[in-house]
Amino acid sequence: MAPAIATRELTRRFDALVAVNALNLDVQAGEVFGLLGPNGAGKTTTIKMLITLLPPSSGTASVAGHDILHEPRLVRRSIGYVPQLLSSDGALSARENLMTSARLYHLPGADRSARIEEALEFMGLESSADRLVRTFSGGMIRRLEIAQAMLHRPEVLFLDEPTVGLDPTARKAVWGHIRGLREAEGTTILLTTHYMDEAAELCGRVGFMHLGKLVALGTPAELSAQAGPGKDLDDAFTYFTGSGLDEAGEQGGQFRDVSRTRRTARRLG
Ligand SMILES: Nc1ncnc2c1ncn2[C@@H]1O[C@H](COP(=O)(O)OP(=O)(O)O)[C@@H](O)[C@H]1O
Numbered sequence: 001m002a003p004a005i006a007t008r009e010l011t012r013r014f015d016a017l018v019a020v021n022a023l024n025l026d027v028q029a030g031e032v033f034g035l036l037g038p039n040g041a042g043k044t045t046t047i048k049m050l051i052t053l054l055p056p057s058s059g060t061a062s063v064a065g066h067d068i069l070h071e072p073r074l075v076r077r078s079i080g081y082v083p084q085l086l087s088s089d090g091a092l093s094a095r096e097n098l099m100t101s102a103r104l105y106h107l108p109g110a111d112r113s114a115r116i117e118e119a120l121e122f123m124g125l126e127s128s129a130d131r132l133v134r135t136f137s138g139g140m141i142r143r144l145e146i147a148q149a150m151l152h153r154p155e156v157l158f159l160d161e162p163t164v165g166l167d168p169t170a171r172k173a174v175w176g177h178i179r180g181l182r183e184a185e186g187t188t189i190l191l192t193t194h195y196m197d198e199a200a201e202l203c204g205r206v207g208f209m210h211l212g213k214l215v216a217l218g219t220p221a222e223l224s225a226q227a228g229p230g231k232d233l234d235d236a237f238t239y240f241t242g243s244g245l246d247e248a249g250e251q252g253g254q255f256r257d258v259s260r261t262r263r264t265a266r267r268l269g
């Protein structure tokens with residue numbers, strides 16, 4: 001079977017900076033794949049190219065069998081995307097947010113309400129469907145965003161830091177739903193995370209990115225073992241990507257991520 005995601009020398013430059021450097025990666029259909037690495041490693045830039053929001057500087061990729069350069073419309077129809085920043089509208093209810101997504105993804109009118117009810121139930125949000133999203137907890141918002149991104153039953157789902165800023169209970173709830181989605185729909189999922197326990201728990205395989213390059217690829221157990229006897233994925237992170245500190249080269253990346261998290265926390269609070 002053709003891979004759900006295949007990148008070939010996928011590269012993105014921002015002036016002198018090579019944010020993603022000749023990435024070659026295959027993700028098989030039905031996999032939950034984790035792209036790991038410090039802030040500034042190039043994870044979000046990779047996702048943005050795969051979802052056709054950002055053109056590559058060179059190289060290419062296919063998603064659900066469609067080339068991102070030549071078939072961007074078909075790619076977009078095959079994917080769901082939950083961005084790193086909050087994307088639900090706090091001034092609308094959960095149901096209204098889902099209706100917006102239903103229109104965005106051109107769901108046929110006749111299917112809309114049934115799909116929305118299904119998605120609400122799947123994500124455990126039925127009883128909160130008509131509440132304004134700004135009254136939701138962070139975990140509920142993330143579940144709603146995933147519900148919005150899966151409404152049209154995409155083949156491939158991209159989740160950029162799906163649990164950043166959530167408390168442990170909310171994170172585990174999101175994990176359960178991600179796992180359920182893969183089991184129920186066979187959805188291929190590519191996610192990024194800073195939490196190694198999350199990656200070890202959810203992902204069949206993970207890849208470490210460091211300064212735009214894929215530096216290690218394998219199951220969490222394989223990569224942990226490569227870091228040494230008795231090591232875990234946290235140790236592997238340090239082993240493959242250096243100190244684990246920011247590598248954006250300046251404080252910008254770090255500041256941006258901190259301010260994002262704060263903003264998220266404030267909006268959620
Ligand atoms: N639009 C942009 N313009 C200039 N530099 C960018 C832009 N987007 C990302 N970068 C830079 O590219 C690098 C990779 O960023 P990103 O893909 O967001 O990393 P990650 O998601 O792994 O934290 C960083 O050094 C970041 O500052």
Ligand SMILES: [Mg+2]
Nearest residue numbers: 043044045084
């Ligand atoms: Mg990112």
